[in-house]
Amino acid sequence: MTWTTERVDLLKKLWSDGLSASQIAGELGGVTRNAVIGKVHRLGLSGRAKAPAPQQKPRRPVSKPASGLSGGSSAHSYSRGGGSAPQTHGATALKMETSPAPAPAPKEQPVAELVPMAKKATILQLTERTCKWPIGDPSTEDFYFCGNPSDPSVPYCAYHCRIAYQPATDRKRRAAG
């Protein structure tokens, strides 16, 4: 990927807009957050809400510990019944268009009440490993995302996975004898 003027321009915009390097990298595509940061520095755009740090420690140029094997074991498992689509929850579809309609929406959001521990993440804070379950009404200020930790393989935290992937009424086995 080359830094075309358009890409650089977008980079500047997003950077000044407050997006993180990884967010910008994801937006641009084809680059890592390191590339973004490197480019930002080369452009002299750095120094965004960052205290001056003239002092700099001499880093070690050559020092690679041969021993570095450390097994990481963290296996989260979500009960995903194979076969049910996650579209089960159509509660709050993102509507980018502002609807002039009164939108009474008397419907309650029981989910929001059941999940008071949500981190209230904004859409910009969502990553591969944060729960993307929408909570509240998108047309109000009370709208946010769960934001709780989740596996990269699933869009929701363990709690919301259970809701999203729950096969409606839990398919009761017919008591056929």
Added chain:
DNA sequence: CCCTGATTCGC
């Protein structure tokens, strides 16, 4: 642990 930006250095 995950994330963030900062810096270095081989290419």
Added chain:
DNA sequence: GCGAATCAGG
């Protein structure tokens, strides 16, 4: 100039 590797902080 570019960006991975690395460092350092939250």
